[in-house]
Amino acid sequence: MLAIDIKLWRELWRMRMQAIAIAMVIVSGVAIFIMSLSTYDSLYETRESYYREHHFAEVFASLKRAPLSVAKRIEAIPGVDKVETRVVAYVNIDVEDYLDPISGHLISLPENSLGLLNRLYLRDGRMLEPGRDNEIIISQEFADAHHLQLGDKLRAVINGRSKTLTIVGSGFSPEYISQIAPGAMFPDYKSYGVMWMARAPLASAFDMAGAFNNVTLTLSQDANEQDVIDRLDDILKPYGGTGAYARKDQLSNRFIAEELKGLQNMATMFPIIFFGVAAFLLNVVISRLISLEREQISILKAFGYSNLDVGLHYSKLVLMIVALGIVIGIFLGIWMGVGLSHLYMDIYSFPFMHYVLEPHVIAFAALVSILVAMIGTLYAVQKAIKLPPAQGMRPEQPTVYRITLIERLGLQKRFSQPSRMILRHIERRPLKSFLTTLGIAMSCGIMMVGSFQESAINEMVDVQYNLSQREDFMALFSEPTAHRALHSLESLQGVEHAEGFRNASVRLKFEHRSYRTSISGIEPGSQLVRLLDQELKEIKLPEEGVIITDYLAQQLHIQPGDMLTVEVLEGNRPTLQIPVVGTAKQYLGMNVYMQRSTLNRLLKEGDAISGAYLKVDEHYRKQVYAKLKEMPRVIGAVEQRSSVEGFYEMMDDTILFFTFISTLLGGSIAFGVIYNSIRIALSERNRELASLRVLGFTQGEVAYILLGELGLLTLAAIPIGFLFGIGLCAYLALKFESDLYRIPLVLEPDVYAFAASVVIVSSLLSAILIWRNITQLDMVAVLKTKE
């Protein structure tokens, strides 16, 4: 090996702890980049091949009831490729020994087939056989959640009659990658299931023989999607069509799309921070090394090494540190990517997950790391290249200190000499002190992002279920029913309070914007549905006009006082002009509320309700639920609270995973910045500190001067880090905003506490590691040489 390379290895070995601390930051950047992009690719590829192989439909529509002959007319729409009509029903399900409410969608499936479109992926069992009217295939998630086996039976309340069904298979559907019960916020596989049943028995139970209430279709290559949707709407209008929509608006697909968007954000935002910090650290460490080695550089040059040789020498050193970071980062990134993909398998319903690691992702990560490192050290290395040999032999000018601002303000009497040394040292290098503080602040901020998720979910649940939606059960009727029906619910033993509501599908229009949702007619002064303003105070619903979700108002660019056009998509489909009278804070969905009696009047119907919210004595919940299921008119009864609990259970792993990762990554920045700063301070002030030891200062007193500075910067960094963290979380919340949900920017105190603790622990860890160097300060050696 060349002598100059031996020097390289020795140097690397001597600064190994610093090199590792920097490499760890690079590891973090590379790992999070590879994790998010490989997970993105995996999720994307898996979804695409799943959709393709299982013929996921491209246009969807629900309606009240249309004869099968209508299907011919749909097929005739130009641009339509394949059409599948179905019977879909929302029902209550009974699983033996499980007493909490379960609801589910029953979807018709041709016999001996996996369907024409939205084909099932059968994991276990077999297809539905002709002539057997009690067979079902259930979704794999539901089977797993309830430990259901082939041959097990469950009961569905179909049109008021309880029917026993035998499980003959379990599997997955591209239509239900995300399975969220209507009105629910989170997936909960225990309380909601998707099942497939032979068409004949399902149709006859729901009076759909020779008819359908749901249609999905695919498009030919040259199709104009919007045109197909418009024509389909025209055809279905007389049959109670509630509006067709494209794949991009399909609920399950929307959730996956949001998830992909999130991964893309993660892949850009975090690596930028990590690479920035790594560049800064390399800059300070290499600058220091080069200024320590001025004499050596001069001697090398004096003996004939070219400027290029010298430049290459230091670049190699940088590259070796970066290479270490890249290699470990790739492995960590793959490991985290596989872990995250598996988490997605838990949260979403995928039959398979191809872990895709594109070579260009790795190449890009490596390239960016190297580039950033080179840019970060360009200035320092250039200094080595430009150093004239003769000048390097002379000692560097002694550093010039000044009286600090604080002292000039006349506060110096309060500080001992060591404290003044700390202050002056910080003030002498304002940029470096600032960047150090910034680096630590970033680590603090990143850690806040990790635990932000949990805070946000808590807040969403609190606002949604504890403040606004306060019912224990929601009972849905099969069709609008006279308000009298409420009495039969109120009279159930244990029901403390019942309120009827009227829901209708609508398309909202304002100026050129439109949005499809449903309008809720609720009781004025409702105790169970409360609309909240931005301060979470209850808003009164006036007799005329609607209150809409704040985010909906923002999307439609509509303000209180404006007229909203409401196209009702059921009954005789009136188009109404209703003034917006206010907006309500909601984190979930985009909804429209008005007084029920007003809605009844506008729909030109009597005193009708679509369902009821019930407040039930805790001890009677199970009985009330059992009674509800027996009522012929009640098609579904949803208990929100149990689904929230189920969600928390499911999210445990996810939250743990993200907390782990953010601690690892945030901690690596904190440690990298703090450890390197102290090491450099130690090397810069070696002589000074050894002199103080000679003069009789104890190790503790010397450590105070060295660590006091870092302590001060760390303490200053924490509040800045909090602001930075709030900013990051706000940015994330903004990026994730959609009509499905909005993430509230709420950070519970333990989020701050946790981030600050990790930063403080990282500094303590650095301090402990540095302590050894302080005890080993060589007093004699330092005094023998000149500065």
Next chain:
Amino acid sequence: MNPSSTSQSVVFHVHDVTKTYQMGEVQVHALRGIELDLYQGELAVLLGASGSGKSTLLNILGGLDTPTSGQVLYGAHDLTQASESQLTEYRRYHVGFVFQFYNLIPSLTARENVAVVTEIARNPMPPEEALALVGLGERLNHFPAQLSGGEQQRVAIARAIAKNPDVLLCDEPTGALDSQTGILVLEALQQVNKTLGTTTAIITHNAGIAQMADRVIHLADGRITDIHRNASRVDPRELSW
């Protein structure tokens, strides 16, 4: 060894001190059995060729280093048995150091460089007074970078004496200075020795300086070869350089 000095009390008693450095396979014998007493209030100069062990001996006296074998008594205290924290305390309260390369703290002004020591000492003099003693009463608020080499060295002396140390140990205090500035520094040392009665040991390569001492101790190859007592001390101003 020096019967005429029995009237003075012994500050340092060095008995059969050796110092060996292990350099891989090779052993370097820096000190090979030093016998020496230093007396209260005297000014001793150590002379010797480069590598003869002067600094090693001075560092051991100052509690910066410990001998491989032998005994060093400071008064009644055995420095060879002292712990790290006892040595720190010893340096803190009893010893003043002056080095060839000043070793001032660049982030502190002249006054503060002195104060950094007086703040931890038991009964120090005010920093201003110590600086006045070395003729720097006017440059109190200058940082090291704003002082000449000689001025920096005088600040170092002020720093060493400000705590009223019992002994003052100087390793080539004029080594980095021209003769004129060197004389100023030596005058300062002489002044301190006379007015405060601080026992002082000065290492030098310059035989001329030896004339200002009470005793001149010659080292060669890790041993004391000769101790010579001057009949009278010459004032630094009259030294031939």
